[in-house]
Amino acid sequence: MDKKLKVLLVFDCPYKTERSYDFAKEFKEPDWDTQANVYEALRENGHDISLLGVFDDINVLVEEINQNKPDVVFNIMEGFRNKTKLERNAAWFLEMLGIPFTGASPAALLICNDKALSKKILSFHKIRVPNFHTFSKNKKLKSVKRPKLPVIVKPLCEEASVGISQASVADSHDAALERIKFIHEKTGMDAIVEEYIAGREFYVSVIGNKALEVLPVREMKFGDITDPESRIATYKAKWDDEYRKKWGIQNVFANNMPEGLEKKMTHICKTAYRALNLNSYARFDLRVSSDGKIYILEVNANPCLAKDDELAQSAEKSGLEYAKLIQKIVSLALNNNGD
C-alpha cells in the first residue's frame, strides 16, 4: 500500500451542511456517483479521509484546513453557490493556503471554463478549433454575421451540455440570433457561436504533470440519429438513459479509425495540455470532419471522475483500474511543483 495520507475530499454541495456532515444519504444517490466513487477509492487506498461539501461559504474550507490540516486536498468542486463559473475559486484558495491539491490550477480552470478564451490560446499554438464569435449579454444584440453557417450556439462558460439541445444548431443567422437571446435569458451568460463541425466525436483523456499519458480514445456514437446536424451531445443525449436507448446512443471505445488518426489526436492533445498549462488530468472533446481535420471543441479541466464516465473508463482500459487511477491523481498532486 502507498503511504497513508490525510485526505480532504472537497466537493460543491447544493445546500449548506455542517463541517462534520457524513453525506452517507447523498452518496447512495446516482447524482452523487462521482463523490461516492472517489470516496470509496480513497478508502480502498487506505487513506484517512475527511469530507467537505461547500455551498456558498468558502470559510468552511479555510476553517477545515486550518483546524484539520490535510496532506492533500482531493478537489472535485464543480462550482460554488450553484455557479459553474466559480469552480476555479476553490482552487485559488487552496493555492494560497499552500496545500497540495488534485486537478488543474486555478488559472487553467479559468481558461478552460471559458470556451472562447481556451480556443484563443489553442489557435495561437496552431491547434485547430472551430471558428467562433462571442455575444455579450450586456451588449445590444443586432445581428449575427459570423461564423459561416451552420452554427452551434452555446453558453460561454457551462459544462455537461447544460443549455445544449437540438435547437442549439442554427441554419440561419436569424435562428442563431434567437438562440443567443435564449442563452442570455435562460442562463444569464454570454453566448459563443461556433462553426458547426459535422463528423465523428471523440473524447481523449490525458493524465500527468510533465510526463503525459494519453488514454485510449472514446467515441460517442449517435445511433439512429442520421441528420448530421442533429448528431450532437445534447443534455438529453448525455444524461437521459431512456432517450439514449430510444436513439441507440452509446459511448464506446473508438474503433475503425483511419490510419494515423489516433497518433495525430494524441499529439494534438498533448500539445494542447501543455499550451494550457494543465496538470493532473483533463479530457478533450474532439470532432473529426469528413476530410480528416481534427478540431478541439472543448477542453475539460477537472473532468468528471465518476467510475462510469469517460476518463475512468479509458484509464481502466489502459490497465489503471479505478482505485489506482485515484491514487495516481493523489500522487500527481503531491509531486506537482506548481509553477
Ligand SMILES: Nc1ncnc2c1ncn2[C@@H]1O[C@H](COP(=O)(O)OP(=O)(O)O)[C@@H](O)[C@H]1O
Ligand atoms: N463547434 C461544434 N461543432 C459540432 N458540434 C459541437 C460543436 N460544439 C459543441 N458541439 C456539440 O455539443 C456538445 C457539447 O458541447 P461542448 O462545447 O463540449 O460543451 P459542454 O461543456 O456542455 O460539454 C459536444 O459534445 C458536441 O456534440
Ligand SMILES: [Mg+2]
Ligand atoms: Mg463537452
